[in-house]
Amino acid sequence: MDIFAKLQNIVTPLRISNDPAELYCYSSDASYIKGTPDYVVMPSTTAEVSEIVKLAQKHHIPIVARGAGTGLAGGAVPLCGGIVLDMSRMNRIIDIDIRNLQVLVEPGLIHADLNRALEPHGFFFPPDPGSSEMCTLGGLIANRGSGMRSVKYGTVTDYVLDLEVVMPDGAVIRTGGRVMKSASGYDLTALMIGSEGTLGIITGARLKIHPLPEARAAVLAHFNELEAAGRTVSAIMEKGIVPSACELMDSTTIKAVNTYDANLNIPDCEAMLLIEVDGAPCSVESGAARVAECCRELGAFDVTIAYSEPEMKELWAARRLAGAAVTRLNPGKTRVYIGEDIAVPLSAIPEMLREIRNISDRHGLNIMTYGHAGDGNLHTGMAIDTLDEEQWEVLEKTADDIHLAALRLNGTVSGEHGIGSARGMYMIKEHGGALDVMIAIKQALDPHNIMNPQKVGLE
Ligand SMILES: Cc1cc2nc3c(=O)[nH]c(=O)nc-3n(C[C@H](O)[C@H](O)[C@H](O)COP(=O)(O)OP(=O)(O)OC[C@H]3O[C@@H](n4cnc5c(N)ncnc54)[C@H](O)[C@@H]3O)c2cc1C
Numbered sequence: 221m222d223i224f225a226k227l228q229n230i231v232t233p234l235r236i237s238n239d240p241a242e243l244y245c246y247s248s249d250a251s252y253i254k255g256t257p258d259y260v261v262m263p264s265t266t267a268e269v270s271e272i273v274k275l276a277q278k279h280h281i282p283i284v285a286r287g288a289g290t291g292l293a294g295g296a297v298p299l300c301g302g303i304v305l306d307m308s309r310m311n312r313i314i315d316i317d318i319r320n321l322q323v324l325v326e327p328g329l330i331h332a333d334l335n336r337a338l339e340p341h342g343f344f345f346p347p348d349p350g351s352s353e354m355c356t357l358g359g360l361i362a363n364r365g366s367g368m369r370s371v372k373y374g375t376v377t378d379y380v381l382d383l384e385v386v387m388p389d390g391a392v393i394r395t396g397g398r399v400m401k402s403a404s405g406y407d408l409t410a411l412m413i414g415s416e417g418t419l420g421i422i423t424g425a426r427l428k429i430h431p432l433p434e435a436r437a438a439v440l441a442h443f444n445e446l447e448a449a450g451r452t453v454s455a456i457m458e459k460g461i462v463p464s465a466c467e468l469m470d471s472t473t474i475k476a477v478n479t480y481d482a483n484l485n486i487p488d489c490e491a492m493l494l495i496e497v498d499g500a501p502c503s504v505e506s507g508a509a510r511v512a513e514c515c516r517e518l519g520a521f522d523v524t525i526a527y528s529e530p531e532m533k534e535l536w537a538a539r540r541l542a543g544a545a546v547t548r549l550n551p552g553k554t555r556v557y558i559g560e561d562i563a564v565p566l567s568a569i570p571e572m573l574r575e576i577r578n579i580s581d582r583h584g585l586n587i588m589t590y591g592h593a594g595d596g597n598l599h600t601g602m603a604i605d606t607l608d609e610e611q612w613e614v615l616e617k618t619a620d621d622i623h624l625a626a627l628r629l630n631g632t633v634s635g636e637h638g639i640g641s642a643r644g645m646y647m648i649k650e651h652g653g654a655l656d657v658m659i660a661i662k663q664a665l666d667p668h669n670i671m672n673p674q675k676v677g678l679e
Pocket residue numbers: 249250284285286287288289290291292294295296307327348349350351354355356357358359360361362363364365366367368416417418420421422423543636637638672
């Protein structure tokens with residue numbers, strides 16, 4: 221049977237390929253995981269997606285949805301070959317409905333494009349991944365992603381009202397509606413969010429939007445003790461302040477960032493916290509002052525408050541460079557995203573930071589720690605010579621220790637990047653019997669396991 225010819229009956233020839241050079245471009249995402257598809261198809265309508273899925277179902281061909289391929293866990297990598305559905309052509313904003321505080325979009329829309337379209341209306345879509353300029357909303361929803369502002373505004377879960385989904389048999393369903401709340405039936409929207417393309421293909425999303433805050437202020441604080449920075453995060457929350465961002469950088473990250481851009485001139489210290497507050501101008505001013513006071517009480521020095529956009533941009537500059545600076549401490553080595561996304565309860569942040577230090581010393585591997593400390597989500601950055609097997613072994617052991625430490629502290633192996641095929645081995649440890657329920661759901665909806673097989677630790 222000629223699958224390629226059958227696919228050509230569904231989409232025009234320019235939107236399908238089995239050229240090895242093209243397939244190679246779809247054989248990885250931003251992680252280290254690899255797998256080559258047999259076909260790449262770029263649908264432009266829900267009807268096309270449904271027909272492609274029906275074909276895949278009939279012939280039991282694996283089918284993997286791909287947004288922009290910025291995932292860090294191998295989620296969009298076709299481990300078993302088959303069809304990669306490149307969703308990037310379905311990228312329209314169908315409706316901006318300010319009266320009902322919602323938008324209707326296609327899944328291939330780039331995250332930042334939505335916020336650019338909302339800004340003139342005085343609104344925004346709050347979940348804000350660092351990959352905003354690259355990633356798609358479909359990928360963000362499928363990975364249950366978030367970003368710096370989830371400490372105040374929540375994750376993508378809090379903003380999805382309704383999804384259009386092509387199920388594994390090709391049927392098109394709607395999981396929710398236009399209403400702001402509903403107590404009607406099982407919450408299939410929640411089931412699809414974070415399902416990483418293993419239960420269906422998202423072809424449309426109705427999303428809640430939020431008014432842009434009137435004012436913002438940022439507080440930058442330096443600490444001579446790493447754990448004091450960790451303690452400050454929960455102390456701020458205990459005072460009843462809800463920051464709109466609360467980012468941490470440890471001394472290794474600070475060194476790397478200073479190496480990347482010496483003009484930043486960050487004082488040599490153990491940790492740095494960048495805390496942002498937003499809202500009405502008067503509450504922002506008092507909130508920023510209280511945050512600064514709290515930082516000083518817990519031992520911070522060089523505490524700066526910025527109210528204007530240019531000043532805030534300057535304070536944020538170092539944090540924005542953190543990801544890119546990883547290799548600066550390890551010239552000639554490559555950053556590998558592994559063990560990079562744990563999250564722990566706020567009270568466990570100081571202990572997790574200490575654990576990461578110990579793990580780094582034990583394995584003799586530089587680990588940069590930075591991230592969204594305000595919601596307990598810590599990113600680690602490690603770089604190795606990827607051609608050196610021994611270094612791979614050390615890296616894998618280091619990542620394993622980081623994951624296990626997070627689980628010991630009642631945390632999770634992924635705060636926002638997802639499980640994909642990088643973290644499946646921890647699912648039983650993290651979820652116990654609940655993993656059996658996930659497997660049962662997967663088997664009931666996708667008995668032939670065509671939807672993104674070998675992901676999320678489901679098999
Ligand atoms: C520099 C950098 C910074 C990052 N910062 C953040 C961050 O701050 N927060 C964060 O959450 N993530 C972050 N990420 C990770 C990544 O950008 C997110 O996971 C993003 O949401 C993935 O979107 P994507 O379009 O690239 O999806 P892809 O990587 O293409 O796919 C991700 C998963 O979603 C599935 N999928 C994609 N589209 C669909 C669809 N339409 N229907 C069903 N399943 C689908 C895929 O099968 C796969 O399992 C970062 C990545 C990089 C490289």
